[in-house]
Amino acid sequence: MALDIEFARSASKEIRQLDRKSQERIFHALKALQQDPRPNGAEKLKGYPDFLRLRVGNFRVIYHIYNEVLIVVLLVRDRKDAYEAHALKALEQKLETALANNVVRLKRSPSKPD
Numbered sequence: 001m002a003l004d005i006e007f008a009r010s011a012s013k014e015i016r017q018l019d020r021k022s023q024e025r026i027f028h029a030l031k032a033l034q035q036d037p038r039p040n041g042a043e044k045l046k047g048y049p050d051f052l053r054l055r056v057g058n059f060r061v062i063y064h065i066y067n068e069v070l071i072v073v074l075l076v077r078d079r080k081d082a083y084e085a086h087a088l089k090a091l092e093q094k095l096e097t098a099l100a101n102n103v104v105r106l107k108r109s110p111s112k113p114d
Contacts, residue, residue, distance in 0.1 A: 002034040005071045006102045008094040014076045022059065026076060029056045037065050051091055053082070064095050072098045 007015075015023055032039065033054065045051045045062065051074070054061045060082035062075040074094045075087060 003037055003065070003069055003071050005030055005034060005073060006098050008072065008074045008098040009101075010094060011073045011076050018059075018076075022057070025056055026059060026061065029054060029061065030071075030073065033061075033063070033071060037068075037071055045088070048088060048091060055079075062091070064091075066099065070102070072102075074098070 015026055018026065033042075038052070039054070042052045042054045045053055051062055051064050054063070058079050060075070060077055060079050061073060062077075062082065064072045064074065066072055072095055074091055075082060077087070081087070
């Protein structure tokens with residue numbers, strides 16, 4: 001079963017700022033991530049074991065797997081900027097905000113008939 005993907009607001013903004021080719025590479029990697037959320041090459045962040053990083057060319061996608069049903073993309077940055085201390089310290093807050101936004105959206109969406 002494919003996992004759903006939720007984006008932190010900042011991750012969406014970071015993706016929109018990339019050139020079209022980089023965006024396509026990121027989205028291709030995310031589509032594959034839906035089928036296999038822990039592919040070869042995905043590693044836990046040092047000091048942040050609840051978060052994983054995936055290399056996509058020169059970019060790093062930092063994400064969290066929530067209850068094995070949702071991938072929350074928190075950062076999409078060039079490798080030289082991805083591990084800045086202030087960005088990593090904000091991961092927990094970004095995760096909480098993204099999950100809260102997901103819950104609100106689910107409550108607002110019409111329920112699907114069984």
